[in-house]
Each structure stands twice: as C-alpha cells, then as structure tokens.
Amino acid sequence: MDVRKFFRSFKYAIEGIRQVMAEQNFRFDLMVAFIVIVAGAFTGLSKIEWMILVMVITIMLSLEMINTAIERVVDLASPEKHPLAKAAKDISAGAVFVFACASVIIGILIFLPKWINLWI
Template identity: 60%
Template sequence: MKNNNFISSFKYAFAGLISASKRERNFRFHLIAAIVVILTGIFSHLSTIEWIILILCISGMLSLELVNSALERVVDLASPDIHVLAKLAKDMSAGAVLVFACASAIIGILIFLPKWMEIIN
C-alpha cells in the first residue's frame, strides 16, 4: 500500500495516534504521564536544555510505545497461535519500552528533584 500523497501520510499518522489512544492502555498511561510532566515542568521553571531533554524523553517514550504496539499487532497477525518466537518478540519489545521508561523516570528525577528540594528548603 504505497502512498505518494504527502498530506495523506499525515492523515494516516494521526489515525495511528488516535487508534493507539483508544486501544492501548499503556499508550494512554504514557500520554497522561507526559501531560503531568509538562505541567510540572511549567510550574518548575525549567531551563531550555531541561525542556529539550524532557521533550526527547516524552517523544521517545510515546514513539517506542507505538512501535511496541505495532509489533504486537504484526506478530499476532503473523502468528495467531501461541508460539515461543512470537512470545519472545513481544517480550523483547516490551522490555525495550521498560528500559526507556526507567531511564526517562531517572532523568525526570534528576531534573525535578533539585528544583523541589530548593522549594522545600
């Protein structure tokens, strides 16, 4: 299904985002977490570099969750029966999401904790 229309490619991309928002619990969780982080960042008066880092973490997390969900769908299509290789592919993809989520959480702590400690003291 080759698409030569540049505008149509955006339509399909937004359809994918909407589909993930409706069907994927983990994607919705990460969207809510992103909103919380952005609001917290606004009230924490982040520097430009801190915003850049957080935006990279948020966009990376959402992108990786989308890729994980897409991979799960393709694996289910290719192997509707339970198969050890299908399970491994899904588990490894979920593991990649977990690694990025943990790294993003640590980065968030490193950015926000000093600011919160400053407010408390």
C-alpha cells in the same frame, strides 16, 4: 514529488495515532506526560531541561507506538501461541520498560534538585 501522496501520508499517520489511543499503556503514558509538563511549568525549568523532557516524552510515546505495531504484526503473523512470537512481544515490551526506567531517572535528575532547593 506527488503532493497528494505526501498529504495522504499525514492521514495515515493520524489514523495510526487514533488507533494507538485505544491502548491503555499509551493513554497512561500521555497522562504521565501531561503531569510532567504541568510539573515543569510550575518548577521553572530551563530551556535545556524543557528540550530534554520534550525529547524523553516524544521517545517514550514513539516507543510505545512501535511496541504496539510490533505486537499487532506478531499477532497477525502468528495468531496461535508460539515461543518466538512471545519472545518478540516480550522484547519489544522490555524496550519500552527500559526507556521508561531511564525516563524516571532523567525526571528525578531534573526535578529533584529544584524541588529540594524550594525546601532549603
């Protein structure tokens, strides 16, 4: 194994994270993740609930990064408008939206019962 090449890959990954930080949707997802983590800290989640939230947050951020990568590759391959390029970008964005909806449902299933118990 080439150790220099291995550590260089971390540099590329960090550069990718730096680039995606310029994306509005990614920054929004980070803000929501921060709010969820703070809410979880005050709610008293179980270890399993924390593991689920960390997985959901990680998958959401990763999907947003994949969506951004797909959009950039499509823009490179098809600088002019093309129905297939639009479809690829729309489908990629749709995948993010589907998981975002699932994330909200998961959040409701985790937080709502605990918050209701505080009021009962």
